[in-house]
Amino acid sequence: MKQLAVHPTPIPGLLVIDLPVPGDNRGWFKENWQRAKMVEAGLPDFGPVQNNISFNQAVGVTRGIHAEPWDKYISVGTGRVFGAWVDLREGPSFGTAYWHEITPDVAIYVPRGVGNAFQTLDAPAVYTYLVNDHWSEGAQAQYTFVNLADETVAIPWPIPLGEAELSAKDEAHPRLADVVPVPLRRTLIVGGGGQLARALERRWSAREDVDVVGRNALDIADAQSVACFDFTPYGTIVNAAAYTAVDAAETPQGRRGAWATNVAGVGRLVEASRESGARLVHVSSDYVFDGTAEVHAEDEAFSPLGVYGQSKAAGDALVATLPAHYLIRTSWVVGDGNNFVRTMASLAERGIDPSVVSDQVGRLTFTDDLAAAIDHLLSSGAAYGTYNVSNSGEARSWADIAARVYELVGADPARVTPVTTAEYYAGKEGIAPRPEHSALDLAKIQHAGFTPRDQDEALAAYLAG
Template identity: 65%
Template sequence: MSIDHDKKLAVTETTIPGLVLVDLPVPGDNRGWFKENWQREKLLALGLPDLGPVQNNISFNDAVGTTRGIHAEPWDKYVSVATGRIFGAWVDLREGPTFGAAFTAELDPSRAILVPRGVGNSYQTLEPDTAYTYLVNDHWSPDAEYTFLNLADETAAIEWPIPLDQVEISAKDLAHPRLADVVPMRPRKTLVLGGNGQLGRALRTVFPGAEFTTRADFDVTDPTAWGSKHWKDYGVIVNAAAYTAVDQAETPQGRRDAWAVNVTAVGLMAQVAAANGITLVHVSSDYVFDGTVEVHDEDEPFSPLGVYGQTKAAGDALVATVPQHYIVRTSWVIGDGNNFVRTMASLADRGIDPAVVDDQIGRLTFADEIAAGIAHLLRVGASAGTYNLSGDGDEGSWADIARAVFALVGADPDRIRGVTTDEYFAGRSGIAPRPMRSTLDLSKTRAVGFRTTTWTEGLAAYLG
């Protein structure tokens, strides 16, 4: 066997998304050769995903023409040759527009391939005493979901170097279905935590096939719950669960509950996400800031005023340790449920003239736009990090919003009496401090192609 000892480390995309050929340097002399088969730092720098292997398997084949069937497994694998030479055939068996796409190439010690989950792979040996290794990022399980394709499928039309009628093929491989009868492998699942909250209900529209949980069926604070799922089946966790009782968080029990949900549970989900290559989407809050800056960007240091803000800031720091994460920071959320807008509309209808705070400044954010923004970040594969997402347009106070609600429902906006925060809470104890300015800089989110409507437009649509 002749090996190209002058190759440089390089990757080549194939016609199948995620299937990547890797050229490997194989320096050698009269004593033999050496190669770095998987060098994580160098390969990640070239754009390969972090495989995170948990098994290293070796397949030895003593005869030329040994052919193994087209099998698609529910994990990623990195295949390379130790000795000999193989012909590889790969067919996309995942749900989606490239289902059935085929790609072939020869592999020797100087060339490897990264095979993503759900892409069928088959190998035919071209030299005697051929051995190839494969790293996989999940443990083999008889209960895992597999998909198979017949080696002789007419649609894939693979041109085998050695005709299939001249090689030994197992009875199982001979019985595998043609492409028309293959059940495509489903994508890794999306799990939404907090499925019954305002945001959780909005997420049901943009992730109709996701798995939604509530506190009743999945207690995010319970470590045993996090051990109850096979996490390699999941590709995304969206954390819409949070303790949001801002004033209650200042009480002894509320403080414990806020830390349990907003910090301890987030630490558990961060561990699971990091260990299993899951993208973690976490919803944050303007309360991580003290509100002394007029407009908050994503790089502003944390400066929370109260317990709720402290727990959200701590949760954000934990999520940031996950390699693939999105922290979606928002403010003044309005969705399906009891909220400030519905309260103001009800007061207008009942003839009540409320006093409303006029020295806290920000923008409303509608839950359906947060949900759409999360879906957009995932769809475009935006770089990991924090993204501000709120309503757009001019900032305003809670009193301005109340006046806008009154006007939209046909009531006189002058019935709203503006008061300061201190006046509003005068004589009441156990009130959490609020950031006085909550306006978020949206330029980073706009740069990845997502724009929200102005909060005034969103309010009009919300009220119908």
């Protein structure tokens, strides 16, 4: 009996799955689809929503070649079929063909855009497939076809097509030379104009498959805006939109704004990703923790202190319901525009001697490094889940960082006076509580093959630039 195993093929993303089929004199049994085991073995967690069955009465029944706007998981319940696949997606693998017999102990995973066909060898054959989108007339209009007899593809049909049973539609499909390739699914950056979105734009400036939208085109806090937006072209959605006014979130109006964007808006993106079959990248914060642990791991339980942190934690919980997600937890983000580092540099140049909090400790995260980490996870095919991302190096207080900024711009670091959080905010109202410790454990992202720059190195480069 075979053991569960997943094997690659010459067509990128097309996988052959060996299935255990135990049996005895009464018959056999198999786990045709077992999400946990199969994902662990290497099958994408593609989220099927519909199961279809094709019953084929006679030997020689031949169907295809159809590329469909969803992913498919194919197997047979009884009988034997010859399966053939042609990559119809634009790119260097366009036209690549592969074929394999399918019996009850073999399944095939077919990514969207790869043409699928089969021929019945032993009848009756029950051909079953799971898909991750619902069939509709509109979806059928998005099919791409290639002729079963195309000379370039040259599929070695066991039963010659002249002796097989084909539909008139399948016989009329175009040759490969006349096929318009299926466009690759695009990447959408939500939150255009923000510091992370700008860093991602720089990172992906040479790509032609990236769209960036600001609030005028897609406001995730507005249900109608999300409902009117077409997510179908996108295979990846990066959510760089967030309500980040930590102190304002403690006010009645700010509380509503934080929850509208960070919870309700994130929930809408999760459902849009689920419906369109897109993977979602979502950026979270160390504020989901209370800061009592000196270093925060990805699996630490939520314990937010203020409204902002509470809204981010709630959004994280929604993102976790989507199988294909990267939840990026970060801290002390520095990018384009006004930020702590720019403020300290400006104070130093103007001769101002600031008092800076010394009992909040963490690491900076420069948006260029955050964008690089996101790019790495997406391009490397790293396992979905939560990843901590910040710059590396020794955790420092805000006062330490301020002093280092002063030193880098040629000012005396002793001009920075360390104070406690209580001293700094004494007499001020409407101040949100801050975590005392914000340093994130970076072992998981490093194990995934990405090593963030040291924050001191990144700080010096940022100020030099």
